[in-house]
Amino acid sequence: MSNYALVAIIIVYLAVLFYIAFLAEKKKQSKWVNNPYVYTLSLAVYCSAWTYYGSIGIAANTGVNFLPIYLGPIIAAPLWIVVLRKIIRISKQHKISSIADFISLRYGNNRFLGALVTVVCLFATLPYISLQLKAVSETFEIISDDTSYISTTVIDDSTFYVALLLAIFATFLVLKIPMLLKNTKV
Numbered sequence: 001m002s003n004y005a006l007v008a009i010i011i012v013y014l015a016v017l018f019y020i021a022f023l024a025e026k027k028k029q030s031k032w033v034n035n036p037y038v039y040t041l042s043l044a045v046y047c048s049a050w051t052y053y054g055s056i057g058i059a060a061n062t063g064v065n066f067l068p069i070y071l072g073p074i075i076a077a078p079l080w081i082v083v084l085r086k087i088i089r090i091s092k093q094h095k096i097s098s099i100a101d102f103i104s105l106r107y108g109n110n111r112f113l114g115a116l117v118t119v120v121c122l123f124a125t126l127p128y129i130s131l132q133l134k135a136v137s138e139t140f141e142i143i144s145d146d147t148s149y150i151s152t153t154v155i156d157d158s159t160f161y162v163a164l165l166l167a168i169f170a171t172f173l174v175l176k177i178p179m180l181l182k183n184t185k186v
Helices: 003-026 036-046 049-062 068-094 099-106 111-143 158-182
Strands: none
Touching: 049 068, 049 111, 068 099, 099 111, 111 158
16 A cells, blocks of 8 residues: 555544534533443543554463463452542642643642652653554555665654654644633533
8 A cells, every 4th residue: 555545544544533622522421422332432541552563462472371461450349430430539629630630639739749740651651652663664564565675764764654644643632622622510
C-alpha cells in the first residue's frame, strides 16, 4: 500500500472518530452515550500498541504466560469501582482535574509535592509514549511495505509525523478542557 493511501485512510479514520465524539458530546443524555456497554468497550484502550505487540509475542513464545497481564486488572476491577467513586467525589468537591492536584490536596496543599508528582508523571509517561510512537511508526512501515528504507533525516521518519499528529490532537483536546470544566456539574 502506498504511503499516501495509508495517510488518507488514517485521516478518514480520525475524522470518523472525531465525528462520533462530536455526536456523543451533542447528545450526552442519549442511551447510546450513557450505556454501560459502550463504557465497557471504551475500556479497550487498556490494550495499546505496546500491549498488542507484547502479548502476541509472549503468547507465541510461551503459551499462556501472557494471562497475568490481563488477570490482574480483571481481579482489581470490582475494587477499583469503590476507589474510583471516592476519587470522583473528592475531585468534584474540590474541583480537581489532575493527579498532582489530587495528591497535593490529600497532603495539605503542598505545592512542592504537586510539582514533584507532575515531574514523576512526566518521566513515567515519556518512555511509554516513545514506545507507542515506535510501535505506531513500525506498524505504518510494515503496512506501507517500507521496511527496507532507513530514514536519515527527521523529515523522512514516519515517527515524526505520528508525533506531530498526536501533538495537534493533544492541542485540540487541551483547548477543549476549559469548556469541559465549565460544563461540569458539581
